[in-house]
Amino acid sequence: MSKPPEPHGAASSRQAQRSADMRRRLCQAAIDVLCDVGYERLSTPLIAARAGVSRGAQTHHFPAKADLMVGAFRHLLQSWEEARVATFGTTDPPRVTLETYLRFAWREIFGKPSYVAALELMMAARADERLGGQLREALDEWAVRRGAVWREVLRFSGLRDDDAFQHINMSLLRGMAVHRGFNHAESENEAVLDEWIALVRHMGVVPPAP
Amino acid sequence: MSKPPEPHGAASSRQAQRSADMRRRLCQAAIDVLCDVGYERLSTPLIAARAGVSRGAQTHHFPAKADLMVGAFRHLLQSWEEARVATFGTTDPPRVTLETYLRFAWREIFGKPSYVAALELMMAARADERLGGQLREALDEWAVRRGAVWREVLRFSGLRDDDAFQHINMSLLRGMAVHRGFNHAESENEAVLDEWIALVRHMGVVPPAP
DNA sequence: AACTAAATACAGACTGGCCTGTTTGTTTTA
DNA sequence: TAAAACAAACAGGCCAGTCTGTATTTAGTT
Numbered sequence: 001m002s003k004p005p006e007p008h009g010a011a012s013s014r015q016a017q018r019s020a021d022m023r024r025r026l027c028q029a030a031i032d033v034l035c036d037v038g039y040e041r042l043s044t045p046l047i048a049a050r051a052g053v054s055r056g057a058q059t060h061h062f063p064a065k066a067d068l069m070v071g072a073f074r075h076l077l078q079s080w081e082e083a084r085v086a087t088f089g090t091t092d093p094p095r096v097t098l099e100t101y102l103r104f105a106w107r108e109i110f111g112k113p114s115y116v117a118a119l120e121l122m123m124a125a126r127a128d129e130r131l132g133g134q135l136r137e138a139l140d141e142w143a144v145r146r147g148a149v150w151r152e153v154l155r156f157s158g159l160r161d162d163d164a165f166q167h168i169n170m171s172l173l174r175g176m177a178v179h180r181g182f183n184h185a186e187s188e189n190e191a192v193l194d195e196w197i198a199l200v201r202h203m204g205v206v207p208p209a210p
Numbered sequence: 211m212s213k214p215p216e217p218h219g220a221a222s223s224r225q226a227q228r229s230a231d232m233r234r235r236l237c238q239a240a241i242d243v244l245c246d247v248g249y250e251r252l253s254t255p256l257i258a259a260r261a262g263v264s265r266g267a268q269t270h271h272f273p274a275k276a277d278l279m280v281g282a283f284r285h286l287l288q289s290w291e292e293a294r295v296a297t298f299g300t301t302d303p304p305r306v307t308l309e310t311y312l313r314f315a316w317r318e319i320f321g322k323p324s325y326v327a328a329l330e331l332m333m334a335a336r337a338d339e340r341l342g343g344q345l346r347e348a349l350d351e352w353a354v355r356r357g358a359v360w361r362e363v364l365r366f367s368g369l370r371d372d373d374a375f376q377h378i379n380m381s382l383l384r385g386m387a388v389h390r391g392f393n394h395a396e397s398e399n400e401a402v403l404d405e406w407i408a409l410v411r412h413m414g415v416v417p418p419a420p
Numbered sequence: 421a422a423c424t425a426a427a428t429a430c431a432g433a434c435t436g437g438c439c440t441g442t443t444t445g446t447t448t449t450a
Numbered sequence: 451t452a453a454a455a456c457a458a459a460c461a462g463g464c465c466a467g468t469c470t471g472t473a474t475t476t477a478g479t480t
Contacts, residue, residue, distance in 0.1 A: 013449085013450075014448095014449065014450090015450075015453095015455075018448095018449090018455075019454085019455075022455085036337075037337050038334060038337035039250055039333075040249055040334050040337060041337055043438075043440085044439075045438085045439075054456065055457080055458075056456050056457040056458060056459095057455070057456050057457075059440095059442085060456065060457095061455090063441080064440085065439095065440070065441090120333060122388065122391070122392040123248060123326070123329060123330055123333055123392070124250050126248050126391055126392065127246075127247050127250060135392075163401070164401045164402050165405060167398065167399075167401075168382065168402055168405060168406055168409075170389075171382050171384075171385030171388075171389055171402060172378065172381050172382045172385055174381075174384070174385030174388050174389065175381030175383065175384030175385030175387075175388070176381045176385075177385075178332065178333075178381075178385070179380075179381055179384065181332070181333065181336055182332040182333070182335060182346075183346065183349075188377065189377075191373070192378055192381060195374035195378060196378055199378075199409075203409070203412075223475080224474095224475065225427090225428065225474085225476070228474095228475090229428085229429075232429085253464075253465060253466085254467090255464085255465075255466090264430065264431050265432075266429090266431040266432060267429070267431075269466090269467075269468085270429060270430065271429090273467080273468095275465095275466065275467090
């Protein structure tokens with residue numbers, strides 16, 4: 001039986017398999033390059049070389065640079081989701097306290113070098129309207145699940161289910177990541193996270209103001 | 211009486227005056243370009259055009275691109291200091307509550323479009339070791355005064371003088387700025403700041419854990 | 421005060437290099 | 451046999467840094 005062409009889904013045919021592998025390699029190489037040299041010095045030949053692939057292959061799978069950037073971004077989002085499942089198992093959203101989830105988020109996502117790739121892409125998207133649209137689209141559909149996870153975590157921690165409080169946590173982690181990227185102060189961020197968690201513990205006793 | 215040549219201090223001679231003016235114009239143009247098109251598409255000819263200046267003038271005052279970036283960064287830091295003095299007067303560090311200072315910091319620094327220029331520069335500095343060194347140098351000497359301001363604000367607010375708590379506030383503002391730059395959600399950030407200030411009010415009553 | 425020589429400020433052209441997107445050709449798979 | 455995957459070369463464009471040339475300012479001298 002012949003299988004339908006699945007250009008973007010799970011690989012079934014041999015071609016689709018190769019295609020998916022190649023796309024993954026290129027996306028991963030793009031993230032690596034982004035981490036190492038930043039968006040400024042990033043170039044499509046550099047990514048192809050990093051992936052050990054000819055430039056023809058790269059242009060075949062990602063005709064425009066922006067396409068590759070979007071692919072890298074989606075690759076990142078997916079890796080974050082995989083990290084969550086790998087850490088907390090299949091019960092998704094996980095039933096853990098905010099403290100546990102914060103430490104996970106820092107250790108596995110925001111505190112990792114690869115997160116600066118996401119930052120670079122988000123910054124670069126400001127200039128390119130087309131790229132920005134596609135990145136926001138990817139982030140928006142991913143944010144649905146992310147929101148559900150945070151809601152469950154807050155509920156489980158006995159805290160009010162509050163959009164603003166979600167964003168406080170994420171903005172804090174983002175800001176720490178920027179600080180980490182620029183001012184390689186690792187231990188400083190650990191102290192900041194500890195202090196924030198201590199504050200959160202207090203909030204467990206004293207819920208936030210109306 | 212003849213005045214000594216002050217190549218970098220307050221302008222006295224006519225040449226030094228023109229030089230300082232030109233440098234200011236170029237730094238401001240660099241920030242504007244950075245805000246509008248981002249670091250990726252930034253170029254020295256673009257900056258010169260934005261400043262209404264010949265490229266020869268630009269290369270004369272800033273031989274290398276990195277020099278101009280450092281100048282723009284220092285220009286930004288200075289503008290933040292000026293904003294603080296303009297808002298709170300000459301009593302420096304200002305004697306205001308944390309809430310007042312947070313709202314100022316968001317309104318006049320982190321929440322303004324020009325802050326993304328600082329973010330772009332900090333991101334770009336990751337790749338360029340030389341640029342990064344000079345930017346960190348500028349930031350470090352500025353951080354001395356910034357630390358004094360935060361300490362006084364925390365003390366005045368009856369909160370513990372705590373480095374980690376300082377960094378929580380600044381990382382939160384940074385993270386909000388990134389969110390603002392990418393996901394033009396203005397009102398969302400206002401709500402986040404309000405919520406954070408509400409939490410801080412609680413902390414005024416219940417000091418953080420040891 | 422006038423004059424000169426050096427230093428500084430400014431202007432514009434040039435070059436070597438790299439990048440993006442395209443195109444043409446070859447191999448593998450369906 | 452057609453389509454997809456891969457390979458490599460090409461063309462147009464832009465940029466950073468340099469260099470040569472001109473105008474303005476300053477310092478030194480008388």
